[in-house]
Amino acid sequence: MKxxxxxxxxxxxxxxxxxxxxxxxxxxxxxxxxxxxxxxRIGVPSTQxxxxxxxxxxxxxxxxxxxxxxxxxxxxxxxxxxxxxPIVLVGAGNLGRALVNYEGFRKLGxxxxxxxxxxxxxxxxxxxxxxxxxxxxxxEVVEKYNIKMGIxxxxxxxxxxxxxxxxxxxxxxxxxxxxxxxIVPEDVKVKNEDLSVGIIGLVYHLARNE
Amino acid sequence: MKxxxxxxxxxxxxxxxxxxxxxxxxxxxxxxxxxxxxxxRIGVPSTQxxxxxxxxxxxxxxxxxxxxxxxxxxxxxxxxxxxxxPIVLVGAGNLGRALVNYEGFRKLGxxxxxxxxxxxxxxxxxxxxxxxxxxxxxxEVVEKYNIKMGIxxxxxxxxxxxxxxxxxxxxxxxxxxxxxxxIVPEDVKVKNEDLSVGIIGLVYHLARNE
DNA sequence: TAGATTGTTAATCGATTAACAATC
DNA sequence: TAGATTGTTAATCGATTAACAATC
Numbered sequence: 001m002k003x004x005x006x007x008x009x010x011x012x013x014x015x016x017x018x019x020x021x022x023x024x025x026x027x028x029x030x031x032x033x034x035x036x037x038x039x040x041r042i043g044v045p046s047t048q049x050x051x052x053x054x055x056x057x058x059x060x061x062x063x064x065x066x067x068x069x070x071x072x073x074x075x076x077x078x079x080x081x082x083x084x085x086p087i088v089l090v091g092a093g094n095l096g097r098a099l100v101n102y103e104g105f106r107k108l109g110x111x112x113x114x115x116x117x118x119x120x121x122x123x124x125x126x127x128x129x130x131x132x133x134x135x136x137x138x139x140e141v142v143e144k145y146n147i148k149m150g151i152x153x154x155x156x157x158x159x160x161x162x163x164x165x166x167x168x169x170x171x172x173x174x175x176x177x178x179x180x181x182x183i184v185p186e187d188v189k190v191k192n193e194d195l196s197v198g199i200i201g202l203v204y205h206l207a208r209n210e
Numbered sequence: 211m212k213x214x215x216x217x218x219x220x221x222x223x224x225x226x227x228x229x230x231x232x233x234x235x236x237x238x239x240x241x242x243x244x245x246x247x248x249x250x251r252i253g254v255p256s257t258q259x260x261x262x263x264x265x266x267x268x269x270x271x272x273x274x275x276x277x278x279x280x281x282x283x284x285x286x287x288x289x290x291x292x293x294x295x296p297i298v299l300v301g302a303g304n305l306g307r308a309l310v311n312y313e314g315f316r317k318l319g320x321x322x323x324x325x326x327x328x329x330x331x332x333x334x335x336x337x338x339x340x341x342x343x344x345x346x347x348x349x350e351v352v353e354k355y356n357i358k359m360g361i362x363x364x365x366x367x368x369x370x371x372x373x374x375x376x377x378x379x380x381x382x383x384x385x386x387x388x389x390x391x392x393i394v395p396e397d398v399k400v401k402n403e404d405l406s407v408g409i410i411g412l413v414y415h416l417a418r419n420e
Numbered sequence: 421t422a423g424a425t426t427g428t429t430a431a432t433c434g435a436t437t438a439a440c441a442a443t444c
Numbered sequence: 445t446a447g448a449t450t451g452t453t454a455a456t457c458g459a460t461t462a463a464c465a466a467t468c
Contacts, residue, residue, distance in 0.1 A: 008435060011435090012411065012414060013407075013411060015414065016411065035449075041391075044436095047438070050449090050450065051451085054450095061443085061444060061449085062449055063442095063444035064448080065449065065450080083413075097304060098303075098304040098305045102405060104389060108406060148416055173413075173416045174412075181251075187419070191408050191409070191412045193403075195312060196226070196315075197226040198403050199320065199401070201222065201223060202359060202384075202399060203289060203291060204288070204289050205383060205399040206383045206399070207290020208290070209382065218459060220460090245425075245426075255460080255461065258461075260427060261428085261460080264427060270427080271425085272427080272466065272467045274424080274426085275425065
């Protein structure tokens with residue numbers, strides 16, 4: 001393990017894949033796995049698996065492989081999944097509703113604590129037991145639940161404004177589903193989950209092979 | 211422009227960003243833009259913009275910049291957005307419903323022509339005017355509308371099975387929202403839009419800065 | 421012409437992978 | 445021990461960026 005060298009962005013992006021694969025292996029009661037097998041399951045070479053993990057420590061046994069439970073625990077810690085993370089969601093449209101119902105969250109220690117919107121027609125509605133509140137309550141709910149993560153599921157036109165509000169109440173991580181780039185201070189991390197970009201990439205490949 | 215050199219994966223990923231930015235500029239009646247300005251708007255250096263575009267041709271005028279309408283038209287052609295692309299969606303859950311209602315599609319020439327599911331409770335329901343059909347009708351609808359693109363919005367456990375069915379009826383591009391890797395023949399392009407991977411990356415950064 | 425900006429080459433930077441000593 | 449597999453170094457590969465001639 002190296003102390004100083006920056007961890008490649010691509011390595012960090014693969015960690016969730018290792019994590020999920022190991023969780024599955026553990027469920028199947030598989031106790032030990034080699035970097036070769038693990039790599040095959042997620043589609044990367046064994047050297048890549050070993051290199052990626054080496055940035056965080058030595059988790060394997062030479063000649064044997066990696067103990068699934070042990071590596072899983074370590075990845076959980078590295079990824080921050082041993083904590084509970086409350087979330088505020090802004091935007092109670094179709095996508096917002098889908099996200100509230102997304103089963104993947106709770107399993108990861110994530111929980112949408114509040115759903116906010118500006119639309120008076122939506123405020124007061126219930127989504128899977130959560131009442132949609134006015135965006136005016138943002139500060140209140142963020143403080144109440146000690147929320148650090150926000151989801152933007154509003155139209156592109158209001159995304160920046162929502163981002164500004166989130167930043168102003170101390171949100172440090174934003175998952176942005178609006179199809180636009182949002183500008184935030186350096187210490188706030190943004191993950192753009194831009195659906196139209198994803199599908200345009202697919203169309204590109206389709207068009208090439210016609 | 212080079213004929214032989216492979217176009218970097220990262221360049222292809224940026225094309226949709228250029229496209230969307232130019233569409234916005236065109237709407238604002240901006241007629242000419244430099245690589246510097248375009249780059250600033252999407253967060254890449256001007257050299258990157260010029261290099262990326264150079265893989266496809268020469269679209270600018272030295273000393274002047276890029277004519278917005280002209281470059282937009284070219285990107286539209288390059289990305290395959292000048293065609294109409296019918297889509298079949300498998301999975302009528304929350305996410306499926308959100309996708310059917312996603313406004314971004316039609317603007318790109320994309321249209322969900324049919325929604326399929328295995329769940330008898332969902333078959334027959336109407337989602338924004340589209341009646342959910344049995345997966346058994348897959349072959350029929352794909353042939354009827356000449357569909358080449360499929361969306362998987364089913365649980366991880368059935369994703370591979372759905373992928374196999376899509377491949378067997380001639381689908382060439384799959385947008386996979388299930389949180390699992392699907393295995394398909396080489397000539398089928400898969401775009402994984404794995405929400406839990408995205409959010410784990412955010413949690414990682416949050417956990418680091420605490 | 422003088423200033424601006426493209427398209428492209430070459431240098432740099434960063435990520436992947438091959439190779440192998442360490443060791444179970 | 446013999447076979448297997450890790451962790452790490454060094455080589456390779458691919459992408460980004462600096463520099464600049466071409467030219468509007």
